[in-house]
């Protein structure tokens with residue numbers, strides 16, 4: 001017997017992947033854990049009979065010869081496979097897109113950094129020139145869209161978009177997909193959201209807005225979408241919510257929309273993980289209080305943020321400077337010659353002002369070209385320190401609508417950040 005199995009609290013990516021595995025491994029049976037996410041439960045209640053899916057308890061472990069694990073690389077996330085991993089006559093195959101370290105050491109694996117596991121299986125389906133029913137295509141598309149936020153999460157790759165195109169070609173139904181992706185919120189989910197709105201703290205961590213909340217829950221509901229919605233409403237760059245169960249144990253769900261806060265890196269410190277944009281962790285240490293967990297998140301964020309790009313990493317240097325006595329004609333020549341749109345005015349390396357292309361346009365009379373730059377330069381110049389974050393420079397330039405930001409250390413100008421530097425920095429980071 002061959003079985004395809006996925007993680008507990010099964011999401012659509014997990015469900016889609018076990019169903020797709022039965023196509024790639026003829027004879028394999030899709031085994032669904034008992035605990036699935038509420039939207040998956042709703043889907044299954046309608047579509048159960050459309051797919052051959054059995055429960056883990058229906059499987060005779062002794063009969064299993066091949067185990068296809070999808071969407072997780074950790075044994076403890078699988079349902080009732082007791083003993084299976086110790087048997088050496090079971091062949092283990094792994095399909096996954098989680099890059100963290102797991103304890104499943106398969107005989108064969110396809111693990112790649114893509115937005116959803118189903119993307120990897122879809123690629124194989126395409127290569128084998130298999131066709132899908134619209135129903136299969138729809139399920140796979142829901143899995144793909146859920147894990148990639150309709151292809152908007154940072155973790156999305158071109159490969160995911162290609163898989164989506166193929167699934168649409170195969171007749172995936174967007175109306176059905178949208179129905180299961182945009183679930184109405186349950187009473188418990190609404191309560192959690194309102195609790196977060198009123199109680200969660202907002203922290204400014206190196207220029208990034210981070211929401212951190214603590215919510216006590218008495219039963220399991222799908223919480224990731226609530227956390228995500230909360231982050232959107234308060235316009236946070238990233239959010240972390242610590243959920244405390246009735247027995248005092250807790251788990252964290254994190255979401256981030258900025259490449260500078262990597263959820264996977266933060267939650268790895270708590271024994272969890274995920275992706276740069278989304279992840280979770282279960283707190284294993286029962287002695288840890290909620291306050292300690294919250295403090296640890298904040299400290300970790302400060303530490304990790306330090307690793308982000310600094311102004312010194314992105315600035316241009318050396319800077320073209322002129323003395324305050326330089327006449328405007330020379331300034332114009334300099335700009336044309338060097339193809340620059342701004343010139344820093346300095347004396348002994350100390351910033352005195354800045355003159356930009358726009359200022360030249362203000363010159364009306366011919367004789368003004370003979371006047372010194374000090375008569376036309378801007379003296380109120382926004383500056384930034386080399387050890388500030390590159391993202392702070394970007395924000396400052398957008399805020400003040402300026403194209404040149406001199407970098408000043410002590411009194412001296414040591415570099416300049418231009419729009420080109422910012423664009424290079426921003427796009428150099430993608431895909432994250």
Ligand SMILES: [Mn+2]
Pocket residue numbers: 013014071097115116117147
């Ligand atoms: Mn997944």
